Amino acid sequence: MATFRYTARARDGRKVEGTLDAGDRRLALAELGRLGYVPVRVEEAAASLPGVAVGLATATGSAIFRRRRGRAARPRMTMRSVLQFTRELSDLLASGMTLGEALHAMSRRGAPDAGATAVITALRDQIVQGRSLSDALSEHPETFPTLYISMVRAGEAAGRLSAALERLARHFERAQETRERILMALTYPGIVLGVGTLTVIFIMVFVIPRFASMFAELGSTLPLPTRILIGISRSLTGARGLVLGGVVAAGVIAVRRALRTEAGREWWHRAELRLPVIGRVVSAAAYTQFAQTLGSLLANGVPVLQALAIVEKTIGNRVIAREIAEARERVTDGSSISGPLAAGRVFPPLLTDMLAVGERTGDMPGALSHIARRYEDELDRTLKLFITVLEPLLIVLIATVVGFVAISMLSAVFDLTSGLRA
Numbered sequence: 001m002a003t004f005r006y007t008a009r010a011r012d013g014r015k016v017e018g019t020l021d022a023g024d025r026r027l028a029l030a031e032l033g034r035l036g037y038v039p040v041r042v043e044e045a046a047a048s049l050p051g052v053a054v055g056l057a058t059a060t061g062s063a064i065f066r067r068r069r070g071r072a073a074r075p076r077m078t079m080r081s082v083l084q085f086t087r088e089l090s091d092l093l094a095s096g097m098t099l100g101e102a103l104h105a106m107s108r109r110g111a112p113d114a115g116a117t118a119v120i121t122a123l124r125d126q127i128v129q130g131r132s133l134s135d136a137l138s139e140h141p142e143t144f145p146t147l148y149i150s151m152v153r154a155g156e157a158a159g160r161l162s163a164a165l166e167r168l169a170r171h172f173e174r175a176q177e178t179r180e181r182i183l184m185a186l187t188y189p190g191i192v193l194g195v196g197t198l199t200v201i202f203i204m205v206f207v208i209p210r211f212a213s214m215f216a217e218l219g220s221t222l223p224l225p226t227r228i229l230i231g232i233s234r235s236l237t238g239a240r241g242l243v244l245g246g247v248v249a250a251g252v253i254a255v256r257r258a259l260r261t262e263a264g265r266e267w268w269h270r271a272e273l274r275l276p277v278i279g280r281v282v283s284a285a286a287y288t289q290f291a292q293t294l295g296s297l298l299a300n301g302v303p304v305l306q307a308l309a310i311v312e313k314t315i316g317n318r319v320i321a322r323e324i325a326e327a328r329e330r331v332t333d334g335s336s337i338s339g340p341l342a343a344g345r346v347f348p349p350l351l352t353d354m355l356a357v358g359e360r361t362g363d364m365p366g367a368l369s370h371i372a373r374r375y376e377d378e379l380d381r382t383l384k385l386f387i388t389v390l391e392p393l394l395i396v397l398i399a400t401v402v403g404f405v406a407i408s409m410l411s412a413v414f415d416l417t418s419g420l421r422a
Contacts, residue, residue: 004028004044004130008037015159025130033098042130075118076142083172085120090165099161100127119143132156147171147293147310154301164300171296174372178288178379182281185383189390196398201236203405208233211409218416225408269318277386284379286320287351288372295368304337320346350374 004025008016016037022028025042032039077085085106092102103124107117119140126136134153137144148168155164212230215222222230235244258264272282293314297307308328315321323346330340338356341347351371358367 002044004042006032006037006039006043007041008032008039025128029100029128029130039099039130041132075115075122076140077116077119078113079172079176081113081116082143082148083169083176085116086165086169086172090162090169093162093165099133100124103127133161145314147297147314150302150306150310151297151300154297158301167296167300171292174292175289178285178376181380181383182285185387189387189394192391192394192398196394196401200398200401200405203402204233204236205241208405208409209237211412215412215416221415223408223411223415225404226412229405229408265318272317273319277382277389280382281379281386282317283320284375284382286315286317287347288375288379290315290320290324291351291368291372291375295365295372298368299365305331308337323347 002024003019003021005019006017006028020028020031022031025044028042029039032042088106089102092105093099097105103120107121107124122139123133123136126139127133132153134149134156137149137152151164151168152161155161158164208229212233215226215230234240259268273279275282290311293311294307297310298304302310305328308324308331312321312324312328315324323341323344326344327337327340330343331337336359338352338359341355342349342352354367354371354374355364358364361367
């Protein structure tokens with residue numbers, strides 16, 4: 001028999017700690033389940049002092065080996081699989097299943113992809129060994145971000161893991177919907193621009209050179225637009241085309257490397273916020289993500305300062321993320337964040353004023369939910385305006401280029417025809 005120290009939650013959410021004797025960890029978990037406890041942590045107590053250092057070194061070495069071996073080919077889940085896993089686990093826990101039973105049922109049922117099945121099976125094995133769900137999730141950082149693990153840990157501490165998972169599912173669904181709205185809005189303009197660009201390149205590389213050779217055989221003086229068009233076509237073909245392609249490729253590589261530096265990212269993210277319409281899209285999306293993430297964390301019981309640190313890592317824009325970091329440093333009592341956010345003059349006054357109301361009423365999650373809806377609506381309106389403005393601009397741009405090509409070629413044909421008649 002061995003002695004195990006345990007930390008568990010009773011059915012009413014009360015935290016329970018103690019020790020029990022069992023043959024192994026599996027039997028200890030079964031005994032806790034029989035007592036009506038939800039195990040959070042189960043560890044075997046040290047039997048004696050001699051050899052503890054050796055055992056600790058051996059365990060540490062084996063853990064490092066397992067971690068390194070796992071990194072070599074660690075399975076991961078797609079975002080869709082994570083959403084499905086979160087929703088199903090929440091439903092199973094709410095129905096009365098224990099965490100181990102729920103994960104075992106999900107691993108037996110399988111998942112749409114092999115990576116999800118492997119991750120769920122690994123989580124089940126770690127839970128059976130006595131680890132908490134948050135600790136097990138932290139072994140898969142490629143799948144579960146810091147936000148996910150922190151909310152699960154807060155749910156475990158409060159004894160409301162099912163509710164925490166439900167909030168996580170809603171949060172990631174809203175974030176996914178926001179990304180899909182932006183991608184859908186950019187799909188049609190991207191197709192129009194891509195098809196138009198490929199059409200113009202095809203005309204300049206394959207069509208114009210044939211007309212140029214025909215005009216050269218006739219030996220007539222060509223109009224200025226036609227000469228300009230033929231010159232552009234010649235610069236895109238042959239050796240000059242290869243040189244130009246190399247210069248463009250080198251320029252693209254240099255710009256990408258510059259944007260990967262801290263200064264480059266800072267400049268680009270600041271430029272995004274200053275662009276006329278794109279800046280409104282980027283800022284509305286960032287404020288929506290800020291409100292949704294912070295509201296979910298606070299509603300789940302995560303402390304304010306820790307929640308701000310997590311939100312800082314989830315915001316894609318460096319300017320806004322740095323402002324959140326500076327505001328977190330200015331927060332002294334951990335309760336009021338509207339003042340520090342307003343002092344930076346990056347967040348709009350409407351957002352900080354609504355946040356201040358939530359602080360005064362003691363309903364920060366509710367205020368952040370209102371802020372998220374407000375900027376979701378603004379994001380939708382801005383996207384519609386962006387598409388309304390961009391579509392005709394692209395059509396006019398492509399029509400101008402194609403019209404220039406057509407007029408240049410037709411003017412040369414008309415001049416040659418009139419010269420032959422004379």
